[in-house]
Amino acid sequence: MANHNIEEQVGIPWGIAFTVSWSGLKRRFMRSLITMAGVILAIAFLAYMLISDKIIVALVAAKDDELNDLLQKSNVDIFASSATDSMMLLLIGLSLLTCLVGIINSMLMAVTERVKEIGTLKCLGALDSFIVKTYFIESSLQGVIGTIIGIILGLSVAVGIALVNYGAYTFSYLPLNGIVISMLAALVIGSGISVFAAIGPAYFAARKQPVEAMRVEE
Amino acid sequence: MSDFIITAKDVTKVYIMGEEEVHALRGISMNIKRGEYVSIMGPSGSGKSTFFNMIGGLDTPTAGEVTMEGYKLSELNNRQLAWVRCHKIGFIFQGFNLIPAMTALENVAIGRIFAGVAPAQARRDAADVLEKVGLGHRLDHLPSEVSGGQQQRIAIARALVNRPAIILADEPTGNLDLKTGQEIINLLNEMKRELDITIISATHDMKMLSASDTVAWIKDGAVERLAGKGEFEIEVGSIDGQTVA
Ligand SMILES: Nc1ncnc2c1ncn2[C@@H]1O[C@H](COP(=O)(O)OP(=O)(O)O)[C@@H](O)[C@H]1O
Numbered sequence A: 001m002a003n004h005n006i007e008e009q010v011g012i013p014w015g016i017a018f019t020v021s022w023s024g025l026k027r028r029f030m031r032s033l034i035t036m037a038g039v040i041l042a043i044a045f046l047a048y049m050l051i052s053d054k055i056i057v058a059l060v061a062a063k064d065d066e067l068n069d070l071l072q073k074s075n076v077d078i079f080a081s082s083a084t085d086s087m088m089l090l091l092i093g094l095s096l097l098t099c100l101v102g103i104i105n106s107m108l109m110a111v112t113e114r115v116k117e118i119g120t121l122k123c124l125g126a127l128d129s130f131i132v133k134t135y136f137i138e139s140s141l142q143g144v145i146g147t148i149i150g151i152i153l154g155l156s157v158a159v160g161i162a163l164v165n166y167g168a169y170t171f172s173y174l175p176l177n178g179i180v181i182s183m184l185a186a187l188v189i190g191s192g193i194s195v196f197a198a199i200g201p202a203y204f205a206a207r208k209q210p211v212e213a214m215r216v217e218e
Numbered sequence B: 001m002s003d004f005i006i007t008a009k010d011v012t013k014v015y016i017m018g019e020e021e022v023h024a025l026r027g028i029s030m031n032i033k034r035g036e037y038v039s040i041m042g043p044s045g046s047g048k049s050t051f052f053n054m055i056g057g058l059d060t061p062t063a064g065e066v067t068m069e070g071y072k073l074s075e076l077n078n079r080q081l082a083w084v085r086c087h088k089i090g091f092i093f094q095g096f097n098l099i100p101a102m103t104a105l106e107n108v109a110i111g112r113i114f115a116g117v118a119p120a121q122a123r124r125d126a127a128d129v130l131e132k133v134g135l136g137h138r139l140d141h142l143p144s145e146v147s148g149g150q151q152q153r154i155a156i157a158r159a160l161v162n163r164p165a166i167i168l169a170d171e172p173t174g175n176l177d178l179k180t181g182q183e184i185i186n187l188l189n190e191m192k193r194e195l196d197i198t199i200i201s202a203t204h205d206m207k208m209l210s211a212s213d214t215v216a217w218i219k220d221g222a223v224e225r226l227a228g229k230g231e232f233e234i235e236v237g238s239i240d241g242q243t244v245a
């Protein structure tokens, strides 16, 4: 028999999925903040390292005797080309890895907590693609917002520490271009990691079945 | 086309739990007429929810066949099943199953959005139905901000918003006190009369029976007894006193 009056369910556009995710994110604000905390810290650390490196390189390049004294007092090797050594690179790498695992972990937890919710949405007619979209957007948004907060935090700390150590010299030789490039680099890295981390949990969420809605916890 | 909106034929469901087989349904056959109010009675664990999963297209039977409006559910693909769940069936759950991060209005509107309606219109439709179930003044409240009875009213509005042909209610009063439960049953009856829908409701609440056209008693995954209107009313009277208490 031809299924002439049973149609195929049509998918929901990204724009509507975005609205749904965004309002959910706001209502679960404290929860989101905890997820974001890992991203904020990791990206703040990255941004801090990148920016303070740029600041110190600029101060060294100034070749100001009084400034060189200050630099040596805070243990900067004024003959090195970069203030970031391989140990620091390793630390940055580890913190980014932790950030990636942290996002995946907290999204998987969110999915497990909301299995019944996903089942219910499917009972109402949600397709897998809607679940993928909303969870992907939710996770990515948290990551990107966390990244932006982290960059601002890292920038503040880097400039703050430079001000404490080198006072007014900081602003005399502030490498604006370098700082902007560092911030963009941190934005690209943080957002990239967040979006990448969002993919797996989104598909994991979409695999949950509508029967989950019926299950009654004893 | 037959008079029956839903037919179940020898529906069997076996869950495999490690080494063990759980026979949740042992060949249930049932024909449900359009506009009928069917109550599925049975103790906890008798297979009511499992049967609902089968007729709602939420899960596939191990053997047997379910048809809805003449179509075999087993022949539908995922998108068609989603369409059936969206347009043909309204689900009501024991635990209400509202989305905690959505307001009453959004909980109802989302079903309309899945039906392909634009968001602004979906919200208007949702507000209309919420008004109908007596929650016009709670549109922007979160589920956690209203009582259990009100939550179930939101869930009923959500189930009705796409004007389904069938309401599947799995123990809709199971989490409510007697009085609130009665109000929910009255609301369901009112909606049934007004909208001409078929209601299939699982319950172990005797009060639900008075409104039913048919009662199916199931036990251990099989229909033990099927009774039409005149046949169980006498019986309700005699059981009423001891169960409602
Ligand atoms: N997903 C499942 N896996 C294994 N056993 C299940 C599952 N769902 C239900 N059962 C079993 O099937 C039987 C019927 O359960 P259910 O349909 O939930 O009964 P009711 O809704 O009448 O309380 C029970 O023995 C239950 O333990």
Ligand SMILES: [Mg+2]
Pocket (backbone or CB within 6 Å): A216, B045, B048, B049, B050, B170
């Ligand atoms: Mg049940």
